[in-house]
Amino acid sequence: MRRLEGRVAIVTGGGGGIGAAVARRLVAEGARVAIADLIEDSARRAAEPLGDMALAVQFDAAAPESVKALVERTVAHFGRLDILHNNAAMTDPVLQAQDTTAIDIPIEVWNTTMSINVTGYLLGCKYALPYMISAGAGSIINTASGSGVMGDLARIAYGSSKGAIIALTKYVATQYGQQGIRCNAIAPGVILTPALEATAPGLKEIIKRHVLTNRFGTPDDIAALVAFLASDESGYITGESIGINGGSLAHQPHYADLAAAMAGA
């Protein structure tokens, strides 16, 4: 399907597992894409196979001037901006390991997580919206997480940041809907990326018990949803947070225990 012919997109965190898959899919649907990442090499690696349809841009989501420059460079290079996929997230493994509980988390870890994951998404909207509004249309897709709607034993800053993204999404949708802007969030469950497999190898088996589909999600599953939300086919959807998690939030909390007990009976 080529639903995005002639459109221009920015994908932040585009050097990573999900962002790179989204960039590939948007290009396959006809869009030209700025692949933006903190790590210049990963952005370049993701952009290279896409030729002239992609532009690699190094930027820091937490730095306002850097986000502004990303948007301006994209418009200067491709001539317009129709789609913003805010997808970058704080990935520093040392800081991630300290993102623990309300009592134990160092406040610097909280602040850094919020500045990349939440302020970074606001900045993307702040600088992209004027271009979209003057064109009369735009679609913003923010990557939240299932962690933004449920508590967990660790990662209080990550989960809180993802909850804030869901609220930010509704505010942007509300404030600019009349000007042709749609803004939606996606809330992935466990998606098998190299980053996830490296940081939490044992988690996979535990989570598998709660996934209703007979497989885990992949970056291409996310890319398909983002492409739909970017396209006119989702023209009546805005302000939503859409779970993409193999049904892991659809069942009773005791589902996995009951299934195991029934299997043993």
Ligand SMILES: NC(=O)c1ccc[n+]([C@@H]2O[C@H](COP(=O)([O-])OP(=O)(O)OC[C@H]3O[C@@H](n4cnc5c(N)ncnc54)[C@H](O)[C@@H]3O)[C@@H](O)[C@H]2O)c1
């Ligand atoms: N993989 C999963 O299971 C899963 C589940 C739920 C939500 N998510 C979300 O999906 C998104 C993509 O995650 P992923 O799994 O592809 O991980 P990833 O680590 O591969 O991607 C994140 C990208 O963000 C970039 N980044 C980090 N700090 C940045 C900064 N300051 N400025 C610009 N870029 C920065 C990283 O370099 C990396 O390329 C994230 O928002 C993540 O929270 C992932």
